[in-house]
Amino acid sequence: DQQVKQNSPSLSVQEGRISILNCDYTNSMFDYFLWYKKYPAEGPTFLISISSIKDKNEDGRFTVFLNKSAKHLSLHIVPSQPGDSAVYFCAAGGSQGNLIFGKGTKLSVKP
């Protein structure tokens, strides 16, 4: 039973445009959500997080939105750059402090 779902395995965006990556979760007890970026042959890199008491968090070109009623979060990247091309993982903080990951969305930003 997948508690964190990323339904789009891939996304292609033109450089300079907005990238929107989506994530759904099933457990309303999660109290922290994060996005990680992963390049091939490297470990995931922490990108941005949001607490369940907020609905938006911004860091430079990256903004995460949380809709608790819909159990949905999204990551917006504006403007997208070719260096943003990577696999993006959504994760939720479980009760034990561990992270529960989605299966990832591969973002390709075309010049």
Add this chain to the structure above:
Amino acid sequence: DSGVTQTPKHLITATGQRVTLRCSPRSGDLSVYWYQQSLDQGLQFLIQYYNGEERAKGNILERFSAQQFPDLHSELNLSSLELGDSALYFCASSEAGVPYEQYFGPGTRLTVT
């Protein structure tokens, strides 16, 4: 560079064998987490240690075990290896009080033949 180191980078071994993966957390981090990434399963939480003590267990097989030493480095031991254990194994660490912001090492790619 996350500051988390893992050795070895690659490991090829045969079924039935035993291997040890090593992780050094970021300086000052007391928590260490182990994750497994298989081809079709995404990142799965295995086990967490905090300052030498086991804190949480996830989907870790009985053939697998881990420990965290006084210098805070951690080892993941995998025994009676099966073909299905082939995967990337990641270690992550976090600061005390900020458990969710975890910093990952580069991983160890294990291939069981």
